[in-house]
Amino acid sequence: IVEAALEQGVAIHHGCGNGSCGDYKGRILSGEGVQLPFMPLLLTPEERAHKQAILCKLQPRSAMRIEARVDGATELWTGTVISLQRL
C-alpha cells in the first residue's frame, strides 16, 4: 500500500518500510488484504479487531479502501486500490 501510494505521488506517512517501527498504522475500511510479517507487538489484538494494519506490510487482494495519514495533509485522506499488478 505504501509503495503504491508513493509511486502515485501520495506522501503516505511511513517510517522504516519494513515492518519494524510501527510508525504509522492505517485502517482497512473495506476490501481484503494480506498482512505480511512485521514485528508482532506493533498491532494489539484490539487494533487488529478494529481493522488496523501496518500499511507498509499490507498487500491488497481486492479493491480496498483504507484510511491513512498523508504527510503535509491537514486531514485524513481515504484512497481506493483500483487495480493490482503482480511485480
Ligand code: FES
Ligand atoms: S513504516 Fe515502519 S512498520 Fe511500517
